[in-house]
Amino acid sequence: MDFFSRLVGGGTSGPARTKPKAAPSNDPQARLARFKRAFNLVLELCKKPRNPANERPLLEQLATAISRLSVLIREETRASIPHLCLQYAATSQIFTVIGRAAVVSQYEPVIHSAVVLFAALVDSEEEDFLSSASFAKSLMRLVTKVADSGNVLVSVDTETSILELLFTISAKIRLQPEILSVWFRSTARPELEDVFVKEKKSFVGITQKADFPLCYLLIDRVHHEGRIGDFARTGLLYIFEATGRSLDLEEWVVSSDLPTLMASGLGALYSQLSRELSILHPDSTLPAVLAMSDYSTTHPRATAESAFSDRHQAHMATFLSYLAFWQDVLDHCRSADVKQTLLDHFQILFLQQLLYPSLLQSSDTDAGSSVAVLTYMTCMLEALEYPDLLHIMLTYLLAISEGNQVAPSTPATPVRPSMPPRSPTALKRRQSLMLLTAPKDPEQAFEPALFNLTDLILNSVRSNGAQTVFSALKLASTMIQRQRKYAFGTLLKVRPGRTPTSRERTSLRLVESLAVNTEVAGSAIDAAKGPSRTVGALELEVERYRNLASALHSDTFPEEAYGSLCDDVRYCIEGQVQLMPTNDSGETDIGTYALSPGDPLMQALANLLRAFLTNSVDVNLALTQAVISIASCVALRLDTWLALEPSEYNFADAARAAGKPWEAFLEDDETAAWFALQQASRQPAWSADTAPLLHSILQSLVHELAHVRNTVPNLDQLLAGRQHMLQASPTPAQPVSEPPSLVSSPTQPSFLEAPLPKTAPQGSHTRSSSNTSSSLARGREAASTLTSPNQARQATSPSPSFIRPSDTTTTTIDNHSPATRSIFQPPPAETPSTTDVLMQKLTFPAIKGRDAEEAQEGGERTASLNHVLTNTVVLQQFVLELVAVLQVRAAVLGEREVRYG
Template sequence: MDFWSRLIANTPLSSKNSAKDAARDPIRRRQRFEKEYSQLLHVWRNCSNLARDVDAAEVLEVRLQELSNILAEESRRPLPHPCISFAATKQIYIPIAKIATTSYNEWIIKEAVLFFASLIESEEESFVENDAFSASLTNLLVRITGANSIRLGLETEVKVVELAFNITTKIRLEPEILPAWFKVHTDAGTQDGKFKDEREKFAGRTQKQDFPLFYLLMDYIHHEGKVGDFARTGLLYIIEAASHSVELEQWIVESDLSTLMATGLGALYSQLSRKLVIDHPPQGLPPVLAFSDYEHPVTTFEIVSSCSPDYQLHMDTFLSHLLFWQDVLNHCRSLEVKSTLLEHFQIIFLQQLLYPSLLESSDVDGGSSVAVLTYLRRILESLDHPDMINLILHYLLALPDTDSSARNSSEPTVSAARKRKSMDLASMMASKMESSYSPLLFNLVDLIHACLKSENDQTVCVTIQLIATILKRHHRYAIVTLLHTQGVDPNISHRTMGAHQQEVEFLMTLASTIGGQDNFDEIYDNILKDTMTRVEGHPCSLKLVAPKVSTHNHKLPAIPDSLPGAPRDVPPHTLSPEDPLLHNLLDIMEQFFINPIEVNLSATEAILDLAVCGYVAIEGWLLRHPRTYVFEDDSDETSSPIPDRSVNPAKEFEKLQAISRCRRRPRWQPSSLPRMLRVLEALADQVVAFRESIPRFDELMQQRREAFQTADAIVSNEQNVPTSSAAGVAAVDPSSRGGSRPASPVRPSALGGFQRILSELSTPSRSGSPRGRNEAARSSGNGSTKSAGHRATTPTSRPIPVPPKEFPLNYNSPGKSPAKSVSGRSFSPSSHDGSGIGGNGSPVASQVAAFAAVDQGILSRRIGLPKLTVEPILLDFNRKQTSKSKNLDDETKYEEVEDDIDPTEAQVAAEEDEIEEHAELQAPKEKEASVSHILTNIVIYQSFLLELASLIQVRAGLFDEVRFA
C-alpha cells in the first residue's frame, strides 16, 4: 500500500503538467473556452432575477473572469487563436453585454468590461470594425453609465473610460473604422439635389445616439485622476479625427461640445473664491519675508487664503480644464470646429463671467480685486495658444476690431451648421443678458491704473504681477494699451560710449553707497549670466538674437494667429517719459524702504520687464536721451590723436575724431536725468541717512547678508525643518540671530519653520564677519547681494574700488567720517575671538549677550523715511567740476538776488513756515517700519541696482545700442 500511496501522491504533479499542455494545445484550449461559455449561458438563462441572486452572480463573475484569462493567455501564444475566432464567429459578446447590463452588479460589469478590452487588445478578427460589436459595446457603456445605472466604484470607472479611450485610439490610428461608431440617424435634407459645398449636406440636429462614445467621454472630462485623463485625451482624438470626416466635423459643430465645455469652464471658475488673500504657509515662509515685517493676512469664512488646500484644489482643477481647452484647439484641424469653440469661449466665459468679475471687483470689500487679478494672471501664465490669448486680451483691453470686409475675405466659407450654431448662441445670450457690459467704458487698463493707487498692499502687489506677466509673455498687446509709446529715431536714439560708461558707473556708485564685504565680482558675473538668459528668452527678442543662417533663409514665421484683430509684431519704440504706468511704478518706488517686501520685489521685476524687450529703446525714460547731452569745452576731451597723414587718408582722420567724440562723457546735469535715475538717487540718499541714524548700521547689514546666505543654504539642503514648541520660539529672540526681524508680541510670528535657521544664525563668530575693517572703505564699497543667493568664499574680499570722480560721495558735514555710526562703536560681537565664548561666566560671552540685546533693540525699533537734510549725492556734480561754467554764474546771480530780499517778504516766508509746521503736526502719521524690515529692503535695492547695470550692459552688447563713432 505504501508503494501505491506514493504513486497517488504524484498525481497532482501529473495533472499540473496536463493543465500546461492543455493551455499550449489550441484544440483543448478552445474546448475549455466553450465549456466556460456554456456554463455562463446556462447560469444566466436559469436565473430569473440576477440582481437578487447572489450565488448566480458570483458564478457568472467567475466564469467571465475565466473567459478573459483564457483570451489574455491566448493572445500571448503563437497562432492559431481558436478562442478569439470562436468569440468572433459566435458573437458571444452580445449575450455577455446583455448579462452585464441586466445584472446591476458592479463585479459582473467590471469583468464584462475587461472581457471587451481583451477582444479589442487582441487586434484580430476586426472587432472594432464590426457593427454588431460596436453596437453591443456601445449599448453596454451607455447602460452602465446612464442615469438609471448603479453607482460604479472608482476602479470600475477607470476601466470603463479606459475602454472608451482605447476605442478612440483605434479611430485615430485607423480613421476608416469611424463609421462603425459614428452613425448619423437623421436624414440629410436635400433641396433640389444640389449642394454648393459637401458640408451643406449636413442639415440635422445632433443626437446622442449618433455618437454615444463622444458623449460618454464628455461626461468624464471634468473628473480628476486617470478617469479625467482618459476622457480628455479620448475626446481630443475624436476631435482630431474630424479632419477626416466632413459629417463628423459638422456634427461636432452642432453638438453640445462647445456649449458644455464653455459652461463647464464657467462653473469651475465660479467655484473659485470671490475674495482672496495671498499668504505663505508658516512652515514655508521665504527668508526674504521672514526677515521683514511680514504679517499673515486675516482670513474669514468669505476671505480665503491662497495657502488653503480647497483653494489650491479648485484652482488646479480650473487651470487643468483651461489647458484642456488649449489642447483641444491644438489638436483640432477643422477651422469650423475651432471657430465654434472660440466663439463660445468668448461669449459664455469671457463676456458673461470673467469680465463682469473684473468689473464688479472692489478694493474695499476684503480682497475681491486681489482674487480676480490673481485669477487673470494665472490664466495668462497658463495659456500659450495665440487664439485664446488674443480673445482674452483683445476683449479685456478693448482693442479695436478689424474691418469686416478684410475679415470676411480671410475666413473660409461658413457652413449652414456653423451659422445655425452661432444664431442659437446669440439668441441664448440675448435671453440671459438684461444689461450689457462693454470694455469700451471700463477696460483692464483702467482697472490696473486704479489698483496701482490702492491703499491695500496686496492689491498693488498682484496688480504689478499681472503687469509683469503681460509684459513678459504678451508684450505686443501692452504697447498699444498699457504703455504709452513713441517712435524712435535711429540716428539719435542710441547713447554714446562715454555716456554708457558714465551711466553704468552711476548705478554702481549708488550700489557702493551701501557697501558690503561679499565677493561681488562673482555675484555680478552671475547676475550678468541671468540677465543674458532673460533678455535672450524674451518673446520679442527672438528675431533679434536668432542667428541668420543665410541671406535668403532667415525670416521667422509670422505670428500663428488664425483670428483677425491681433496686434502686429512689436515695432521699434520707446516708452514715453510721461507714461502713467511708469510713473505709478515710480511712485511706489519712492516709498521703497517702508514698502512690503513682496511689493518691492514685484515692482523691480516689472521695471526690468519694461526694459528687457529688444525693440524698446531705454534712452529717454531709463537713461538720458542723447539729445540732452551737453559736453564741456575742454580741449583735452575733444582732442584726438594726430594720425600719420602719409599712411591714413582724411577719412580715417575724421573717423578717429568721431570715435574720440563718442568717448567724451557728457556733463552730468540733474535736470537731464529721467525720473527713474532721480528716484534711485533719492533712495541712495535715504540709505546714507539711515547709516547716520541707525547705530551699527554696517554690522547689521553684513549680518543680514549672511543671514540670507545661511537661510538659502539650509532651505536648499533640508526641506523638512522640525519645528519647536511655542515656548521655545518665545525663549529664542529671533532679532538677535544674525539680523533677522524682531518677534513682535502684537502680531503672530511669521518665522514659522525658520527657527532652526535663526539658531544657526545666532553663532557670534561667523566666517566673513566684518572684523576690524576700515569704516571709510566700507562706506564706499561696491556691490550687493542678490537675494542672499551667493555666499562669499573668503572672509575678506577684494579691495573695493573708489567711485569715479563724476560722483563724489560727500554725505556728511565736514570733519565727520562718512560711515561712522551714531553710536560711535568701532567693534561688534563678531569681531571678538570666539575661544572664550563657551564658558557661561566668560567676559566675552557676557559682552556678546549684551551686544545681542543691543542689536535686538535696534532691529525692533520702528522708524519712518528720513527727511534728507544734506544735498543729494550727485546734484552738485557740474558745480564742483567746472568753476567757470554757466552754472557758477547762475549761482552767483542767485546769491545776489537772495541778498536783495525785502524784510517783509522774509517775515511772510517765516509765517508760511510756521503754518506748514502746524499742518505737519496735524497731518496723519507717516508709515513706519522696523529697522530689520528696512535692512532687507536695502539688500533688495542694492541687488536691483546691479541688475539694472547688468541689463544696460547686456543690451549694449546684444542689440548694438552704443555708438562708438
C-alpha cells in the first residue's frame, strides 16, 4: 500500500512540501536586502584591479550599478516607513565610496550616475545628509574635481545636473540656516589684507575657495546661458540672502573677492560690446517710415559693428541679463555691509574704472564711439530699476553732489535710500579698494565735474551726425521719462515755479469776494495770485495748435486720431500723479519747476525742430519723443516754451462785461465765484512777441510747407497718399507679407488718389502696442529697436524695393487728376513718372533762430519731395500730440495746472 501510494503521489509518505512565499515588495527588510546587494556590487567593482587597456566594460558596469542604487533610493523615499535603506546609506557612508570612485574613474557616465545618487540623497530629506560634514566633503570633492579643475570634460547635461544639485543645496541652506556651518567655514584673516594692499601683491579681496567652494562654483557660472546660468544665479541669490543670518558669512563675503569678481564680470561683459557701433537699419529690415525718405543704410566706416547683428545682440543680451542679476542680488541681500560693499565695487570698479572712461573717450568723429556709449547708457537706464544702483550711477555720471551743494536755481539732490552705517570691516574694505585703484598721478585723474553725461548729451544733440543726434535724443528721453528727479537741474535747467496750494486758493477766493465790486478787482486779484495760467489762455493755445495741425495737412481736424493720442497721454500723466510723493501739506509736487529761459537742451531741441522738414526721419522721431517727454512731466510747467507766459497776458477787453439780470439774485460767495470764472475764461491777446517758442517754430514750418505747395501743386494729394501708406504699413513686430503680384493684378490705383483718411490711428510715447497704426507711433516703435538690440531680430518691415511708388503707380500732374495704366504700357514721354516727382529736390533757406546769434552755420538745405512728405506726416502727428498734452494735463491736474476761477 505504501508502495502504490508513493508511486501515485510521486513522493514520500510525509506531508507535502510547500513553496516558500516571496517577501512583499514593501517589506523594509526586503528593500534593505536589495539595496545591500546593489551596494556590494559597487564595492566589488571598485576593488577590481584596473586595466587601462580594457576598462570601459568595468566602468559601464559601475555606472549601471550606481544608477541602480539611485533608483532604489528614490523608491525607498516613496515607500512607507521605516526607511532602512536611507539609514544604512547614512551609517555606511556609501556616498564616500561612490564619490571617490567617480573622481578616480574620470568617466562621464560614472560621474553623472554619482551626481544623480547625491541628488537622490539630498531630495530624500531624511537622515539629514545636508548636515553631515562627511557628505558635504565628499560632494564638494567630486564637484570641484569635475567642474572646477578642468581635467574632466563633461557634457552639458552632466554640468546641468551638477548645477541643479548645487542650487538645491543653496535652497536648503536658505530654508535651514543651521546647516550653513557644514558647507561654509571661515578661515580668512582680514588683518593680512592690509599687508597685501600696501605691497600691491593681492587682487582686491581675499580668495578662499576652500572656505565656501559651493559659492565659488556658482559665481563662476552666473554668465552661462540656459539652465546652467539660471541655477547658478538663483543659487547665488540664496547664498547672499543667507548673509543676513550669519555674521561669519557676512564678514567673510565683505573680506573676500566675491564682490570684485561680480564687478569685474560686469566690466568684462561691457568690454565685449563694440566700441564703434552703427545703428543704421539694414536693407532687409528697413521700416517703412524710413524707407520712404532719404534714409541711407550705408555707414561711412566698415569697422563699425551693426546694432542689428547677431553677435552684438547676443553680447548685449548677456550684459543686460548680468545687470539684472546684480539687481536681484542687491534685492535679496539681507546684510547691509554686504550690500554696501557690492555697491562700492560697482561704483569704483565699473563706473569709475570702465564706464566713465568710455564716456570720456567717446568721440563723434571716430565712426560711432559716441553712438555706442549713448546707446549702451540708454539700454542700462531702461533695464535698471534698483534705486541704489540708479542713484550711484546717475549721481556720479551727472556730477551731482551728495551733499546737496547745488545751485540755488536747481532742485535739491535726490535723496538716496537710507542705508545703515557701515561696520569697520566694510569701511576698511572700501579704503583698500580705493587705494588699489587710485591713479599714480592724481593730476591726470579725470572726474565728472569736468565733463559729465550731460555734457556728452548736449554735445551729441548739436552734432552733425544723424546717428549721434538720434542716440543722444533717445538717451535724453529715457532719462526724462524714467529718472526725472535726476534730470532736473542737470539735463534740464529749471527754476522754481510753484503753484498756489489749496489753502492759498481759498484765501484768494476770499480776496475776490471782497474786491468784486471795486474797479481794481481784476488787477488786485491777479497781483495776489501771481503768474498763473487760466482756462481762457488754455482754450486759445489749443485752438492755435489745432489750426497748425490742420494747416500742415488738411482743413479738417482728425478727431478720432486725436482721441487715441489723448488716451495715451492720459495714461502717462495719471501714472505720474499716482506715483508722486506728497509734501507736508498733502500736496503733490505738480508744477513745482519751470524751464529756465536759456535751457541748453531746449535750445538744442528748438534748433533741430526748425530744420524738421530736412532732418533725417529717425532724428525727427526721436526729437518729437524728447519734446513730448518734457511736456508730459507734471512737475514742469509749460509756460513760455509750449504755453503762453501768464505774466505777459494782455486782455483786450479789460472792462467788465455788463451783468446779467439773474446776477442780482446771487449770494456773495456765488457772485465771487461767478466773477472769478469770468476772469479766468478771458482769452489773452496772441502776438508774435508773446507766442510760445514751439508755436513760433511750428508756424515757420507751416510757412516753409506753403512754399513747397507753390512748387508742388498736388501736395495735399501726395500727403494723403503718404499718410495712407504709412498707416497701411505693418508694425515692426509683425511679419512682412509679400506685395500682391502685378502680373495677377495688372492695374492698380495710384497712391496719389488715395483719399485723405478721416482718422490717424493712435500713437504714444509712453506705451507701445502692436495694434497701433499711427505713423508717428510706428516710427518711434521702429526706432526703439535701436536702443533695444535684443528685440531687433523680431523687428521686420518692408524692404525699400517693396514700397517704391514707381513699382505700383504712376500719375500725371498736369491736370491734377490721377491716372492708372497697365504695366505693359509705358507712360507718355511728356508725363514724368511718380519716381521722378518724388525724387525732385526741394530747397529750403538756411536756419535762423529768434536772435541773430542763433543762426546756424551753413547755407541752404535740400531734401527730396519723398523725404519732405514723410516728415510732414510725422510733424502733423507731433502737433496733434502737443494738443493732447495741453488738454489732458488740464483735465487730469485740474486747478493745479490751470485756473478755472
